[in-house]
Amino acid sequence: MSAARGAQATTPPALPAAATGTHGPAAPVKGTAAPAPDAGTPGFGARLTAPLLIGSLVNPLNTTMISTALVAIGHSYSVGAAGTAWLISVLYLTSAVAQPVLGKLADSVGPRRVFVAGLVVVLVSGLVGAFALSFTWLLVSRLLLGIGSAAAYPASMSILRHEGLRVGRTPPRPVLARLSFAAVGSTAVGPTLGGVLVMLVGWRGIFAVNVPVALIALVTAIRWIPDDRPRARAEDGSRPKTAIDPLGIGLFSTALTLLAFFLLDLAHPQWWLLLPFAVVGAALVRWQLRTATPFIDLRALVSNGPLTRTYLRHGLGYLLVYCVMYGLTQWLEEVRGFSSGETGLLMLPMSVAALACSLLGARTKGIRGPLTLACLLLAAGAVLLGFLSGSSPLVLLLLAGACFGVPQGLIGTSNQAAVAQFSPAESIGSAAGLQRTAQYIGAITASSMIALAYGRAATDAGLHLMAWIAAGLGVLLIVLTLIDRALRTPHAP
Structure with missing residues (x-):
């Protein structure tokens, strides 16, 4: 699997053993500045990992934190649900493309440089959003946020690989697990944190909070992350080049953007967009099959x-x-009349369930069992949503959230284990990058479903339409899980 090399968990080409830990420790690299000594795992102490964890939570946190601010933003700029859905999609659209690109840049120009540059872009995005005078500027802020925050995770994994070279050992599994937990945890608590921010300081706090977070990560990164180690030169003395496949990236971005534009207005579908999408998609497939270094293999x-x-x-x-x-x-x-803060608190059971199950899922050795349970709960939760109304008791609302929180934790950890098991050892980073891209595409499709179901405002009928579509997809997910014979193979711990 060489698609989108350099994406999340990027492994430099010379380090296939570091990705699996099966060929012994790599030799230390001289001339690499080490972080200040601190407590914890030798070579991977708190000073090195702290900025990586803070930087890596920005993207997943912002994917869900805005959920409890969409109504307030829509009222401020007289934009309906179909319009505010773009605040969701633009982040995923840019992140889906930027993750593998920035991962390759981390290998080319150095992960520390890419990590720091991404944090600067995140900081700028927070300022743009906090002082936005129009809805268009909010979209610009989310676009910048998608680009900047996409640098953190692949660059973090590359930094850990480089540190492993310096100290002569592969990055410990608990250290890598913290990055995964940071992503799952921040995604889970996003709605609750967003609701609290909107209640205390207004919806602009959703954007402004990225400024201090980026500053903390930036200062600690500059102080504690080692300088990028020099890249080995070729035999003729020239610097090695990293193939990024700009044409493949451009075609992929264009195709995904055309599809997103079509999906986000399914109530009034722009059928003509399918023609350029098909043309660009065909060109993408043709190019990826012909080029030696494809963006997607x-x-x-x-x-x-x-x-x-x-x-x-x-x-x-x-x-x-x-x-x-x-x-x-x-x-x-919009229907029950809860404030943003109250909505965030109502989503707390979902957040807690996701956090707890992400930890439990990481401890299980199997894949099929946790995934099957997650799929069953997704379908059950969707059916429950189909019977909610403006007069439903509070306990049913809390139960519905919990039904989706448990699968959120189990799906993330179980599919991560599946990627590790089924992908080639030499391209584990590329495989992990495509896993995140699949998640982003799912999110874009979700925002499209919401736009179709709600239109300009949420209603009981819209919720029920979305719920029954989700229930059907949940049943499909159950079938896909149960009939997959590969999942019957025990997962190695």
Whole structure:
């Protein structure tokens, strides 16, 4: 699997053993500045990992934190649910493309440089959003946020690999697990934190909070992350070049943007967009099959069925999760009349369940069992949403949130284990990057479903339409999980 090399968990080409830890420790690299000594795992102490964890939570936190602010933003700028859905999609659209690109840049120019540059862009995005005078500037802020925050995770993994070279050992699994937990945890607490911020300082706090977070990560990164180690030169003395496939990136971005424009107005579909989408998609496939360094290795995807099915399950699973995060929160505010802060508190059971199950899921050795349980709960939660109304008791609302919180934790950890099991050892980073891209595409589709169901405002009928579509997709997800024979193979701990 060489698609989008350099994405999350990027592994430099010379370090396939570091990705798996099966070939012994790599030799230390001289001339690399080490972080100040601190307590914890030798070579991977708190000073090194703290800025990486803070930087890595910005993207997943912002994907869900805005969910409890969409109604307030829409009222401020007289924009309906279909319009505010773009605040969701633009972040995912830019992140889906930027993750693998910035991962490759981290290998090319140095992960520390990419990590720091990304934090600067995040800081700027927070200022643009906090002082935005129009809805267009909010979209610009989210676009910048998607680009800047996408640098953190792949650069963090590359930094840990480089530190492993310096100290002569592979990054410990608990250290890597913290990055995963930071993503799952921040995604889970996002709605609650967003509701509290809107209640205390208004919806602009959703954007402004990124400024101090980025500043803390930036200062600690500059002080504690080692300088980028010099890249080995070729035999002729020239610097090695990293193939980024700009044409593939451009075609992929264009195709995904055209599809997003079509999906976000399914109530009034612009059918003509499907023609340029088909043309660009065909050109993308043709180019990826011909070029030596494709942005997406289609041949590898076709030949590796278990990995491809993992991406499909991951995208569908998060599509259902994000439908609740964005769709249910809008319904709670516009139909039930809860404030943003109250809605955030109502989503707390979902957040707590997701956090707890992400920890439990990381401890399980199997994949099929946790995934099957997650799929069953997703379908059950969707059915429950189909019977909610403006007069439903509070306990049912809390139960609905919990039904989606448990799968959120189990899906993330289980599919991550599946990617590790089914992807080639030498391209684990590329495989992980495509897993995140599948999650982003699921989120874009979720925002499209919400726009179709709600139009300009959330209603009981819109919630029920979204719920029954989600229930059907939940049943499909159950079938895809149960019939996948590859999941019957025990997962190695």
